[in-house]
Amino acid sequence: MNLNPYLAFNGNCEEAIRFYEDVLGGEITMMMRYGEAPPEYFPVSDDMKNLVMHCTLEFNGCTFFASDNMESNAGNNFSMxxxxxxxxxxxxxxxxxxxxxxxxxxxxxxxxxxxxGMLVDKFGVQWMVSVGH
Structure with missing residues (x-):
């Protein structure tokens, strides 16, 4: 069993996940856009087609997921x-x-x-960083 955080962004998921990829030395192993979904099963407006429907970031044995969700309150109810x-x-x-x-x-x-230390990053996501406890 695994428990993986899933971050929701308001249209800037790709920018955020690439930032985290760089900061954490990770690799984006999957990225699917809303426009890639079959329109007969998952119709989206033209302005949503290039947004991220799902992506996976892996680093140092850790994994988290993210997507664009225009109705999200990204980052305010948990901490990474x-x-x-x-x-x-x-x-x-x-x-x-x-x-x-x-x-x-x-x-x-x-x-x-x-x-x-604790911080809120430029995308509104809360982070806790620790070492040696």
Whole structure:
């Protein structure tokens, strides 16, 4: 059994998933657009045809999914949590995700051990980054 997060975006899924692919050193292993669905089963308007219906990002044994959902409140009801293998990796991920976003809690030492930080990225997705706890 696997549990995989599924992110919903408001028309900018491809931009977001390519950003995460770069930050996390991952690979987009599947991307399907709404226009690829059979129109007799899944009709969409012309302005939706090039948007992402489903995509998969894989990195370091992790997987998450994403799509464009124009009715979504992307990012506000969960956090993506990354537990890095080493501090340098955690700092790089935190700082990269922070570009254009906003820190909720700076990446620093925490009372439970190790380092931890929280942020909202430029796409409105909440992230928690930790190492060494």
């Amino acid at each position: 949590s990354i537990d890095a293998d080493e501090e340098e990796q955690a700092v790089k991920i935190f700082e990269s995700l922070l570009e254009g976003g906003q820190a909720i809690m700076p990446f620093d030492n925490v009372f439970w051990g190790g380092k931890f």
